Amino acid sequence: xxxxxxxxxxxxxxxxxxxxxxxxxxxxxxxxxxxxxxxxxxxxxxxxxxxxxxxxxxxxxxxxxxxxxxxxxxxxxxxxxxxxxxxxxxxxxxxxxxxxxxxxxxxxxxxxxxxxxxxxxxxxxxxxxxxxxxxxxxxxxxxxxxxxxxxxxxxxxxxxxxxxxxxxxxxxxxxxxxxxxxxxxxxxxxxxxxxxxxxxxxxxxxxxxxxxxxxxxxxxxxxxxxxxxxxxxxxxxxxxxxxxxxxxxxxxxxxxxxxxxxxxxxxxxxxxxxxxxxxxxxxxxxxxxxxxxxxxxxxxxxxxxxxxxxxxxxxxxxxxxxxxxxxxxxxxxxxxxxxxxxxxxxxxxxxxxxxxxxxxxxxxxxxxxxxxxxxxxxxxxxxxxxxxxxxxxxxxxxxxxxxxxxxxxxxxxxxxxxx
Amino acid sequence: xxxxxxxxxxxxxxxxxxxxxxxxxxxxxxxxxxxxxxxxxxxxxxxxxxxxxxxxxxxxxxxxxxxxxxxxxxxxxxxxxxxxxxxxxxxxxxxxxxxxxxxxxxxxxxxxxxxxxxxxxxxxxxxxxxxxxxxxxxxxxxxxxxxxxxxxxxxxxxxxxxxxxxxxxxxxxxxxxxxxxxxxxxxxxxxxxxxxxxxxxxxxxxxxxxxxxxxxxxxxxxxxxxxxxxxxxxxxxxxxxxxxxxxxxxxxxxxxxxxxxxxxxxxxxxxxxxxxxxxxxxxxxxxxxxxxxxxxxxxxxxxxxxxxxxxxxxxxxxxxxxxxxxxxxxxxxxxxxxxxxxxxxxxxxxxxxxxxxxxxxxxxxxxxxxxxxxxxxxxxxxxxxxxxxxxxxxxxxxxxxxxxxxxxxxxxxxxxxxxxxxxxxxxxxxxxxxxxxxxxxxxxxxxxxxxxxxxxxxxxxxxxxxxxxxxxxxxxxxxxxxxxxxxxxxxxxxxxxxxxxxxxxxxxxxxxxxxxxxxxxxxxxxxxxx
Numbered sequence: 001x002x003x004x005x006x007x008x009x010x011x012x013x014x015x016x017x018x019x020x021x022x023x024x025x026x027x028x029x030x031x032x033x034x035x036x037x038x039x040x041x042x043x044x045x046x047x048x049x050x051x052x053x054x055x056x057x058x059x060x061x062x063x064x065x066x067x068x069x070x071x072x073x074x075x076x077x078x079x080x081x082x083x084x085x086x087x088x089x090x091x092x093x094x095x096x097x098x099x100x101x102x103x104x105x106x107x108x109x110x111x112x113x114x115x116x117x118x119x120x121x122x123x124x125x126x127x128x129x130x131x132x133x134x135x136x137x138x139x140x141x142x143x144x145x146x147x148x149x150x151x152x153x154x155x156x157x158x159x160x161x162x163x164x165x166x167x168x169x170x171x172x173x174x175x176x177x178x179x180x181x182x183x184x185x186x187x188x189x190x191x192x193x194x195x196x197x198x199x200x201x202x203x204x205x206x207x208x209x210x211x212x213x214x215x216x217x218x219x220x221x222x223x224x225x226x227x228x229x230x231x232x233x234x235x236x237x238x239x240x241x242x243x244x245x246x247x248x249x250x251x252x253x254x255x256x257x258x259x260x261x262x263x264x265x266x267x268x269x270x271x272x273x274x275x276x277x278x279x280x281x282x283x284x285x286x287x288x289x290x291x292x293x294x295x296x297x298x299x300x301x302x303x304x305x306x307x308x309x310x311x312x313x314x315x316x317x318x319x320x321x322x323x324x325x326x327x328x329x330x331x332x333x334x335x336x337x338x339x340x341x342x343x344x345x346x347x348x349x350x351x352x353x354x355x356x357x358x359x360x361x362x363x364x365x366x367x368x369x370x371x372x373x374x375x376x377x378x379x380x381x382x383x384x385x386x387x388x389x390x391x392x393x394x395x396x397x398x399x400x401x402x403x404x405x406x407x408x409x410x411x412x413x414x415x416x417x418x419x
Numbered sequence: 420x421x422x423x424x425x426x427x428x429x430x431x432x433x434x435x436x437x438x439x440x441x442x443x444x445x446x447x448x449x450x451x452x453x454x455x456x457x458x459x460x461x462x463x464x465x466x467x468x469x470x471x472x473x474x475x476x477x478x479x480x481x482x483x484x485x486x487x488x489x490x491x492x493x494x495x496x497x498x499x500x501x502x503x504x505x506x507x508x509x510x511x512x513x514x515x516x517x518x519x520x521x522x523x524x525x526x527x528x529x530x531x532x533x534x535x536x537x538x539x540x541x542x543x544x545x546x547x548x549x550x551x552x553x554x555x556x557x558x559x560x561x562x563x564x565x566x567x568x569x570x571x572x573x574x575x576x577x578x579x580x581x582x583x584x585x586x587x588x589x590x591x592x593x594x595x596x597x598x599x600x601x602x603x604x605x606x607x608x609x610x611x612x613x614x615x616x617x618x619x620x621x622x623x624x625x626x627x628x629x630x631x632x633x634x635x636x637x638x639x640x641x642x643x644x645x646x647x648x649x650x651x652x653x654x655x656x657x658x659x660x661x662x663x664x665x666x667x668x669x670x671x672x673x674x675x676x677x678x679x680x681x682x683x684x685x686x687x688x689x690x691x692x693x694x695x696x697x698x699x700x701x702x703x704x705x706x707x708x709x710x711x712x713x714x715x716x717x718x719x720x721x722x723x724x725x726x727x728x729x730x731x732x733x734x735x736x737x738x739x740x741x742x743x744x745x746x747x748x749x750x751x752x753x754x755x756x757x758x759x760x761x762x763x764x765x766x767x768x769x770x771x772x773x774x775x776x777x778x779x780x781x782x783x784x785x786x787x788x789x790x791x792x793x794x795x796x797x798x799x800x801x802x803x804x805x806x807x808x809x810x811x812x813x814x815x816x817x818x819x820x821x822x823x824x825x826x827x828x829x830x831x832x833x834x835x836x837x838x839x840x841x842x843x844x845x846x847x848x849x850x851x852x853x854x855x856x857x858x859x860x861x862x863x864x865x866x867x868x869x870x871x872x873x874x875x876x877x878x879x880x881x882x883x884x885x886x887x888x889x890x891x892x893x894x895x896x897x898x899x900x901x902x903x904x905x906x907x908x909x910x911x912x913x914x915x916x917x918x919x920x921x922x923x924x925x926x927x928x929x930x931x932x933x934x935x936x937x938x939x940x941x942x943x944x945x946x947x948x949x
Binding site: 088091114117118120121124161166200220264268276279287401 | 564594606612715716717718719751784829847865875923947
């Protein structure tokens with residue numbers, strides 16, 4: 001003991017240095033996930049929403065607001081499909097969870113289809129908070145079944161436990177055990193379950209297991225304005241494609257203060273998560289994924305330049321439109337090698353006779369005439385006998401979807417390219 | 420007889436109150452209502468007095484920056500002037516900073532949270548029947564971190580406030596002059612066509628009403644009154660790709676035309692509504708559901724903007740369950756092993772009862788493989804969604820010959836159908852040939868100079884092999900092998916020493932096996948520096 005501390009101890013004995021009364025503990029539960037591969041707000045038109053970078057700034061903001069008791073739970077549904085790019089995406093989400101010291105990263109059947117190796121890698125990158133409570137694992141590999149904070153016990157339960165076990169090579173665990181294998185160890189904590197199931201399944205689950213405090217389900221809808229409550233269980237969802245963050249407060253054993261926040265353009269990109277995301281894009285570039293895509297034998301594409309001879313006016317309109325430099329714009333944003341994006345920015349990506357790379361097929365490196373009208377070599381050779389099909393508004397929405405092009409309105413957009 | 424001329428005089432002085440477009444906010448609707456009722460009561464002095472509450476074309480802004488630190492004052496004032504300029508360019512209005520203002524702006528250090536809001540208020544907006552028609556207080560600091568309010572924030576709050584004064588209703592999703600946020604932003608918002616039209620129509624109506632006040636005309640006040648048949652639509656079910664429509668009725672209980680437009684909060688709903696509903700009439704609002712892109716449980720809203728003083732903005736919540744049209748199920752985990760005799764596997768296609776998708780052709784894209792198919796019914800024990808029930812659909816038996824490339828191979832089952840609407844269906848899965856490492860490359864994440872670790876699996880399900888040696892190709896790496904029990908799957912634990920100075924790290928680990936067909940596998944290792 002240092003000598004200078006003695007007078008303080010003596011004074012403390014008289015209550016002069018007694019610690020001030022602690023304010024009641026207030027925890028904030030932050031729920032974000034079900035990104036389903038949408039790591040960044042995808043889109044051609046303002047305002048796009050979502051993305052892990054904006055989520056990063058939301059969490060940082062919350063921490064900056066003095067909320068130190070933040071428990072971050074990221075339910076599964078990180079990817080849709082398998083393959084290298086989905087591995088990269090899953091790892092990027094896991095690294096994001098790790099960067100914010102999340103309490104739990106859920107694990108869905110879609111995530112499990114990547115395989116056990118990627119699961120272990122996700123676990124490592126997330127700092128061992130990838131939870132898989134519905135499968136009893138054998139051997140020497142191990143994914144955690146539950147995580148614990150001062151206020152919460154968190155598990156990740158699947159409505160498709162047998163399929164999950166089949167993917168991982170383990171044994172499906174009954175939901176009661178998956179929720180909490182040690183009920184005696186609750187110590188006043190609340191149970192949070194990241195549930196790989198939809199709202200209807202979640203409602204049934206909540207009725208069957210009323211001990212759950214918050215049940216986080218998966219949904220393709222935005223989070224509701226107010227949370228559903230069954231008994232004492234709150235049913236919440238972060239929605240789809242990582243567009244929203246849901247928060248709840250937990251004080252005196254009760255949940256309150258539900259908020260669903262849309263990650264709109266007013267959220268800046270968090271620099272740390274931007275670095276992680278940038279690494280992801282570099283990995284996509286380095287893996288040459290575009291060149292590995294399966295190619296179909298289709299009719300041959302000619303390139304927009306071939307249309308110019310007969311359709312000069314239409315060509316002029318096109319060349320001054322955003323379509324003409326769609327690939328250049330995409331590349332400038334770092335997505336020029338990203339298969340998720342490129343198919344809507346070039347001609348014929350899925351065709352053996354379409355875009356391959358800027359170096360080899362520069363004539364297809366934009367949104368050209370044939371994106372809407374179809375392959376044009378036959379028409380080019382026999383213009384009078386082979387007619388190009390007419391297009392209608394539904395052609396546009398194959399790329400201008402609500403995710404890619406929020407606010408797309410044919411009557412407003414068509415005049416920009418009318419010909 | 421003097422009766423007829425007197426009657427004509429009375430008719431000439433009784434006018435109809437001007438129409439307001441749907442979507443005008445309750446503050447402006449209330450101002451119109453007050454003036455019109457005064458005119459109806461022939462209280463022309465009060466009407467003239469209250470006419471000052473109507474939105475004007477010449478708007479005077481009170482701009483009080485006395486609480487703003489000197490270092491921000493100029494930027495904030497420039498931001499305010501830009502917002503004023505944006506409005507002056509967009510509309511037939513003349514807005515200027517002047518005395519006797521219609522809208523006042525002042526600043527305070529910070530504002531408290533309002534209700535259950537996620538963040539402290541960035542600004543407050545108050546209507547007043549007095550000389551300060553619309554008073555705005557802007558916080559100098561935002562959020563609980565007390566970040567400085569940016570000039571962009573000031574621009575956006577001023578633009579929003581002027582829009583409110585001119586009749587815009589606040590809309591969700593921060594992006595244009597009808598929207599705002601309590602958070603910090605660097606984004607300057609703009610006006611859209613809808614907002615321009617609404618403000619132009621509102622100002623026209625205000626001009627008409629002021630003219631009636633000036634001519635001391637008596638008006639017949641007629642108002643629409645909205646009654647919704649429901650505010651919640653639940654229990655709607657449908658099938659993916661199949662047409663689905665929801666509907667509800669609205670009644671106009673008032674004695675003026677009810678004008679309306681309906682906006683969804685999601686592209687999964689496409690509403691169709693009549694532009695107006697006659698007094699004492701009923702109309703049906705329909706909304707087509709985009710079932711193709713949104714299977715599952717949907718929970719969304721339709722926002723109904725009206726000119727009814729009792730409901731300028733009404734909301735109908737819609738809950739729907741859209742069942743998938745078809746689904747694929749296959750036996751075994753993803754990445755089934757191609758053995759010495761190749762691989763035989765089955766994929767099942769189950770369709771909804773709402774549709775008949777008869778396969779005509781089937782082929783494999785990617786690796787070499789052949790497909791046969793037949794209709795099938797029975798119980799699939801591994802299909803959890805069926806919950807043990809009997810199902811019927813099609814079974815595709817796929818044979819992959821042994822001559823495949825080594826590694827993990829994506830394969831797509833491509834099905835041509837007789838259904839005009841669904842000519843092609845495809846289903847992608849993975850095969851595995853030989854001994855494979857997963858993930859295909861080990862990523863160590865962001866490297867910050869500390870030691871870190873990673874794992875990859877080396878496996879060949881169902882056929883034993885041994886790892887003879889692990890050879891890291893770089894001194895920063897060490898690795899060891901753990902057998903997971905069946906001698907067909909191993910975990911390789913990789914440790915990275917951390918002392919690496921370059922911005923990115925790339926290396927490889929060589930795995931040597933006892934199988935002469937796959938004597939070595941190279942696994943790329945990478946990481947990113949700070």
